[in-house]
Amino acid sequence: MSDNYEPSSAIGKWFDKRLPLLTLFAGHVLPYPTPKNLNYWWTFGGILTFCLIAQIVTGLVLAMHYVADADQAFNSVEHIMRDVNFGWMLRYIHANGASMMFMAVYIHMARSLFYGSYKEPRELIWIIGVFIFLLMIATAFMGYVLPWGQMSFWAATVITNLFSAIPFVGESITNWLWGGYAVGSPLLTRFFTLHYLMPFLIFALVILHVWALHVPGNNNPEGIDVVQGSQDTVPFHPHYVVKDMFALVVFLVIFAGFIFFVPNLLGHTDNYIPANPLQTPEHIVPEWYFLPFYAILRSVPDKLGGVILMVSSIAILAFLPWLDTSKVRSAKYRPLYKQFFWLFIADVILLGYLGSQTADGLFLLIARIATAYYFIHFLVLMPLLGFVEKTKPLPKSISEPVLSKEEREGQATQST
Amino acid sequence: MSEDTSVTRRNFLYITTGSFAAAGSAALAWPFVDQMNPDASVKALASTEVDLTPILPGQSITILWRGKPVFIRRRTPEEITEASKVKLDELPDPEGDEDRVQNPEWLIMVGICTHLGCIPLGQKGEYNGWFCPCHGSHYDTSGRIRKGPAPKNLEIPQYVFLDENTVKIG
Numbered sequence A: 001m002s003d004n005y006e007p008s009s010a011i012g013k014w015f016d017k018r019l020p021l022l023t024l025f026a027g028h029v030l031p032y033p034t035p036k037n038l039n040y041w042w043t044f045g046g047i048l049t050f051c052l053i054a055q056i057v058t059g060l061v062l063a064m065h066y067v068a069d070a071d072q073a074f075n076s077v078e079h080i081m082r083d084v085n086f087g088w089m090l091r092y093i094h095a096n097g098a099s100m101m102f103m104a105v106y107i108h109m110a111r112s113l114f115y116g117s118y119k120e121p122r123e124l125i126w127i128i129g130v131f132i133f134l135l136m137i138a139t140a141f142m143g144y145v146l147p148w149g150q151m152s153f154w155a156a157t158v159i160t161n162l163f164s165a166i167p168f169v170g171e172s173i174t175n176w177l178w179g180g181y182a183v184g185s186p187l188l189t190r191f192f193t194l195h196y197l198m199p200f201l202i203f204a205l206v207i208l209h210v211w212a213l214h215v216p217g218n219n220n221p222e223g224i225d226v227v228q229g230s231q232d233t234v235p236f237h238p239h240y241v242v243k244d245m246f247a248l249v250v251f252l253v254i255f256a257g258f259i260f261f262v263p264n265l266l267g268h269t270d271n272y273i274p275a276n277p278l279q280t281p282e283h284i285v286p287e288w289y290f291l292p293f294y295a296i297l298r299s300v301p302d303k304l305g306g307v308i309l310m311v312s313s314i315a316i317l318a319f320l321p322w323l324d325t326s327k328v329r330s331a332k333y334r335p336l337y338k339q340f341f342w343l344f345i346a347d348v349i350l351l352g353y354l355g356s357q358t359a360d361g362l363f364l365l366i367a368r369i370a371t372a373y374y375f376i377h378f379l380v381l382m383p384l385l386g387f388v389e390k391t392k393p394l395p396k397s398i399s400e401p402v403l404s405k406e407e408r409e410g411q412a413t414q415s416t
Numbered sequence B: 001m002s003e004d005t006s007v008t009r010r011n012f013l014y015i016t017t018g019s020f021a022a023a024g025s026a027a028l029a030w031p032f033v034d035q036m037n038p039d040a041s042v043k044a045l046a047s048t049e050v051d052l053t054p055i056l057p058g059q060s061i062t063i064l065w066r067g068k069p070v071f072i073r074r075r076t077p078e079e080i081t082e083a084s085k086v087k088l089d090e091l092p093d094p095e096g097d098e099d100r101v102q103n104p105e106w107l108i109m110v111g112i113c114t115h116l117g118c119i120p121l122g123q124k125g126e127y128n129g130w131f132c133p134c135h136g137s138h139y140d141t142s143g144r145i146r147k148g149p150a151p152k153n154l155e156i157p158q159y160v161f162l163d164e165n166t167v168k169i170g
Helices: A010-018 A021-028 A039-064 A073-082 A087-115 A125-144 A150-165 A168-178 A185-213 A238-261 A288-298 A301-316 A334-354 A361-389 A407-415 B008-034 B077-084
Strands: A033-035 A233-235 B049-052 B060-067 B068-074 B108-111 B120-125 B131-132 B137-140 B146-147 B159-163 B166-169
Touching: A010 A021, A033 A185, A033 A238, A039 A087, A039 A185, A039 A238, A073 A087, A073 A185, A073 A238, A087 A238, A087 A288, A087 A334, A087 B008, A125 A150, A125 A185, A125 A288, A125 A301, A150 A168, A150 A185, A150 A301, A233 A238, A288 A301, A288 A334, A301 A361, A334 A361, B049 B060, B108 B166
Parallel strands: none
Antiparallel strands: A033 A233, B049 B166, B060 B068, B068 B108, B120 B131, B131 B137, B137 B146, B159 B166
16 A cells, blocks of 8 residues: 555655655555445546546547637637637537537436445535536536527526515626626626636546545445455456446546537537527527526526526435435435335436426426425435334445355355 | 467457547547638638729728738839849848839738738838838838848738739639
8 A cells, every 4th residue: 555655666655755645645546455346337436537538638629629608609609610620629629629518427426426436424425526517517607608698698597586586685786796787798707707617626626536535445335344454345447447347437438429410410400500699599408418407597486486496406415424314325225225225216207208398287287296306315304214224234344244154154154 | 469469359458449449539639629620601702803993003991801901002113113123142032022012113022021920011110111110120122031030021911903003812
């Protein structure tokens, strides 16, 4: 481990004595003890790190060609698409990259929900993660405004108008955000600045996220603590480096499929129409990754109430470690929670579908039921399950469930 | 390699995986480098047509071509004689006047000093040609370097006379 790490080369020794970067790297990457039973759902942390770096790098080169001005933004994006060498590819990587990153983050979060990774002692990892998710939402939204097409413009209008729901100061706040009396150039310029800044804040939080993770170590599919000094762990390198790489390659195949074959599948055609402050598109919907929250917003017939409920739907995640009263982490050993977990996933997907439809009639009624269930899951079911659920017996170690009967008995006699 | 260390499947896998990763990374890195090269909109402006009718002998104009100044000078007969009688061995960058013009009356060259990129002033300097105020390079009536730190003659761009009074640069 890191305590007795010694660089092999003379330069390495010289350097490490003055700045122990190599020790840090060795301690957290190379032989870092990792539970040996992590499945492919655990590869999304690495995939997300890759996505973040890809977004930063492509964003950096796009910013070399983009002009953040209401009169020129749309044309500068078209200039990137038509004139700049490989500009079309860089932009498609960046635009689809946002979708891919949300796809990965939702899987990453669902993994935590299923295996109870947010529970003691990993509450802070989870809470930092919720903040990363919030920053991702803000970054993605502001990035979507930058091309200054019809969807960009009206998304900016609708979302900034959410703040006008705040009593008394709402109007002053929106005017402050806009730098004017409507969405226009001042807003675009500040959104560009913030869109450039936020990925670096996310990166800083990712470092804290991993740092906090490396204190207790990884959770695992069994949801039990690693037995110290046992054979429950393997070194991170090469075992999980190779596993993460393989998952990343599969992920990149899908990513490339989007970029090269259906680059506009997840976008809206209306965003190829330049922003027009005098006309709202007929059917305005956010990007797919915001749809569930959009459905929650629309299901409330009150302006302020809708905003509060939408914000709460994300904020409530931060309180999950205390809303969940069960001592057992993994859903593998929680027969009731396991069913409610899938019901919750289905509910979120249903909300996403409803968010893409017009908000009236039957759709609105179902959206209200689905919204209610979303909150019931966190506020009623999660606290209640810990008391009423009869959990399955937990294995003594990560190795135990895969050992044969004789080996298990052998282990039992050894331990007595 | 000694005899008992034969090539194993693992060696093969390491090398093929490594090669694929390296080739893939290089292919992916290229667009990120190439995006900074002149783009299609810049290349589209690579040639400029100039109407020569208003220029009288002894006058010159400066036009912008690819973002650079280009001098177009209608030379006087004296300037042409002065330029053509210079012996090649007197020149730091030997080049005959006839090699620098298509029509001796029209001298067309990029107006950027070959030293460090400033724009020389016309009809100045010891040789009555161009003089660069930045570091004191003197060019003659053919735009050839005669004195000072510049290493080369002023560059001649590609051009064609489309008709008597029109020239296309680039």
